[in-house]
Amino acid sequence: MPDEADTPEQAAADGEPAADEATEDAEQPSSQGADDKNTAKGAAATATATATAKPKRHLPRRIIAWVLVVLVGILVPLSIVTAWTVTTLTNTDRYVATMSPIVREPVVTAYLGDRITTKLFTSLNVEQKLHNALPPKASFVAAPVTVQLENFTRTQVTKLLQSEKFAQFWDGANRRLHTNLVDVLTGKKTPLGVKLQKVGVDIEPAVIQAIDKLDAKGVTVFNPVKRRLQHSQLTFTLVNQDQLQKAQTGFRLAKTVGWALPVVVLILALITIIVGVDRRKTALRVFFAGALGCLVFQAFLELGRGFFVHHAKAPSDVTGTVWDTVIRYLHNGLHDVIVVCVLVVIALWLAGPSSWARWIWARVAQAARWVGRTVSLLWQPANRQKASSGAKRAARWMLEHAAGMRILGGGVGAALLLLGGTLSVGSVWLLVLLLAIYYILLEVVFAWARRLSAAAPDGGDGTNGADDRSKEEAASGAAREEGPSS
Secondary structure: OOOOOOOOOHHHHHHHHHHHHHHHHHHHHHHHHHHHHHHHHHHHHHHHHHHHHHHHHHHHHHHHHHHHHHHHHHHHHHHHHHHHHHHHHHHHHHHHHHHHHHHHOOHHHHHHHHHHHHHHHHHOOHHHHHHHOOOOHHHHHHHHHHHHHHHHHHHHHHHHHHHHEEEHHHHHHHHHHHHHHHHHHOOOOHHHHOOOOOEEEHHHHHHHHHHHHHHHOOOOHHHHHHHHOOOOOOEEEEHHHHHHHHHHHHHHHHHHHHHHHHHHHHHHHHHHHHHHHHHHHHHHHHHHHHHHHHHHHHHHHHHHHHHHHHOOOOOOOHHHHHHHOHHHHHHHHHHEEEHHHHHHHHHHOOOOOOOHHHHHHHHHHHHHHHHHHHHHHHHHHHHHHHOOHHHHHHHHHHHHHHHHHHHHHHHHHHHHHOOOOOOHHHHHHHHHHHHHHHHHHHHHHHHHHHHHHHHOOOOOOOHHHHHHHHHHHHHHHHHHHHHHHO
C-alpha cells in the first residue's frame, strides 16, 4: 500500500513539472494573440495610410473641379442673357413680338390716354375758350363743361388706344424703330442715331386720329392742335437717356460674345465632369450650380426692375409692366433652365448610394409591383366576374362618357395655350407631354372598363346573378335542414 500511494511531498514534487508545462502552454496563446493584434493594427494603419494618400493623390483634380463648378454657375445665367439679347434685339420679328403686348395692357393704354388728353387740353386752353364763347351770365358753366369734355375725350382716346387698329400701328412703329434702336445701342454715329437720345414710339399719328374721331362726334375744339402736333413730337418713351447709356455697354458685350458663350459653357461643363473624381457627384454639382446661378441672377433682375422703375418718369405700374413685358422671354429662359437643372439634380441624386435614395427606389419598386399585381388581377376573367357592382357601374359610366373625357383633356390644353399668356417653348412641350400621358392613361382605363363591362351578366351591374346564387344557396340549405326531420 505505501508503495502504491505517493506521499503528499512526492505528489507535489511530481506536479511541479506539469504546472510549469501548463504555464508555458498558457503563455503561448497570449503571445500569439499579441502577434495577431499587432498584425491587425499594421493592416489598419496601412489601410488608413492608403485612404489618406488617395485623397491627396486626387486633390488637384478636386480643386480644379470645384473651381470649374463655380465658374459654370456664374456663366450659365450670363450665357442665357447673351442668347436672349442676340435673339431679341438683333432680330426684328422677335423684337416686335417682344414689344407687341405692351399696348395691349390696360394700365399702359390708360396711361397713354390720360397723357394724350392732358397734352390736348394743355396745348389749347379749353376752359378759357369756353369762358370767352359763352355769355357773361353763363360763363360759370365753363369749368364743369371743361371737366365733362375732358372725361369724354379721355374715354374716346382710351377706346382708340385699346382698338386693334392702334395695336397694328404700334407693331408697325416698333418694326420701323428696331433698326434705329440697334444703331443707338451699338453707338453708330448716324444722324438719326445722334438724334435719338432716348428710345420711344412716336404716338403723334394716334393723337391726330383721336382728334379726327372727336371731330366726327361734334367736338371740333381740338382741330387747331393738329397743326401744332405736326411740328412737335409726342413720344411714348421706352428707355430714357440714362438707361440707354447703361444699356449700350452691356449690349455691345453681349453682341460681341453672341452664341459663343453658351457653347463655351457646355464645353466647360463637360470638362468639369471629366476632371471630377466622382463624375456622378461632379455632374450633380454642375447642374446644381447652374440652377443656383440662375436663381441669383433672377434676384439681380428684381433689383434692376426696382432701379428701372425708380428712374423712369412714367408711373411705377406702367414702367413695371413695360419691364415685365420686355424681359419675359429672359425670365422664361431662366425658369426653364432652373427646372431642367433641378430635375437632373434629382435624377443624379436618386442614382447615388444614399440611404434616402435607396429607400425611395424601394418604395417605387414596391408600388410598381403592387400596380402590376393589381392590373394582372383585374385582367383575369375570373376576377372580372367577381368585381363589385360599383366598379362595374363606374366602368359603364366611363365608357358612356369616353368622348367627353377626351374632349375635356383637349379643351383644358387649348385653354392653357390661349389663356396662359406668353408660354415658352419648354412650357408648350411640357403641356404636350402631360396631355400625351393623360390620353395614354385614359385609353388604358377605357380598355379595362370595356373588359369589365363585357364580363357583366345580363342583369347589367351583376346584382341579378348574385341574387340568383343567394336564392340557390338558401334553397339548398333549406333542403338539408328538412332531410333529417323527414
